[in-house]
Amino acid sequence: MSTKSDDIVITTVCRRLAPFVQLFGLYVIMHGHSSPGGGFQGGAILAASFIMLAVAEGPATIGRRFSWRALTGCTSAGVLIYASLGVLCLALGANYLDYAVLPFAEPRSVGMLIIEIGVGITVMAALVSIFRDLLQY
Amino acid sequence: MKSIHLLITVVTGVFLMLGSLDMADTGDPASPPSTHVSPRYLETGYEETAVPNIVTAVLADYRAFDTLGEVTVIFVGALAVLLILRTDGEDDRP
Numbered sequence: 001m002s003t004k005s006d007d008i009v010i011t012t013v014c015r016r017l018a019p020f021v022q023l024f025g026l027y028v029i030m031h032g033h034s035s036p037g038g039g040f041q042g043g044a045i046l047a048a049s050f051i052m053l054a055v056a057e058g059p060a061t062i063g064r065r066f067s068w069r070a071l072t073g074c075t076s077a078g079v080l081i082y083a084s085l086g087v088l089c090l091a092l093g094a095n096y097l098d099y100a101v102l103p104f105a106e107p108r109s110v111g112m113l114i115i116e117i118g119v120g121i122t123v124m125a126a127l128v129s130i131f132r133d134l135l136q137y
Numbered sequence: 138m139k140s141i142h143l144l145i146t147v148v149t150g151v152f153l154m155l156g157s158l159d160m161a162d163t164g165d166p167a168s169p170p171s172t173h174v175s176p177r178y179l180e181t182g183y184e185e186t187a188v189p190n191i192v193t194a195v196l197a198d199y200r201a202f203d204t205l206g207e208v209t210v211i212f213v214g215a216l217a218v219l220l221i222l223r224t225d226g227e228d229d230r231p
């Protein structure tokens with residue numbers, strides 16, 4: 001799949017639609033603890049927006065938006081955010097991933113939000129990275 | 138050799154099916170999953186976590202270590218695809 005779509009309707013609609021898809025993905029991640037959703041679902045929606053752009057505008061569009069290094073770094077960074085929050089809880093004197101000791105008003109809620117963001121980053125970068133690797137074959 | 142593989146597969150499958158017969162019925166209020174931790178999560182989950190979505194509270198708080206494993210699986214999956222397929226790139230290192 002090395003050619004881009006020549007249909008102006010497809011490219012225009014995908015380009016106009018992408019910001020709204022990404023906004024919805026961010027909403028799903030940030031509202032994961034008060035409505036259905038979460039890091040996995042929101043990350044998949046975010047990745048879908050970039051994959052949609054790649055299908056419409058050609059695979060080079062992913063390369064313009066993410067370098068190899070940034071994609072791999074984001075994939076690792078999400079796991080790192082998650083695991084380091086657990087280590088932070090350890091350092092504050094509680095069990096691993098026991099958010100109750102975090103210095104916030106509703107610590108367990110905030111802890112969940114932080115790890116959902118980490119999960120979202122990892123899922124988004126992993127799906128885009130896999131898609132980009134598979135595109136070469 | 139192929140018949141041995143087939144035999145192992147069939148025997149394992151039969152044992153797995155036999156094991157699944159002992160699983161609790163879905164939604165059975167008297168089954169151990171419904172009487173042990175589920176009521177406690179539903180009754181005290183909101184007070185303890187201040188999160189209205191109990192599914193997320195269980196996944197991201199009570200079972201946070203399990204979710205960390207899930208994220209690691211996705212990370213390792215992307216890493217495996219990267220290591221097998223990626224031949225070019227901006228830098229020479231694979």
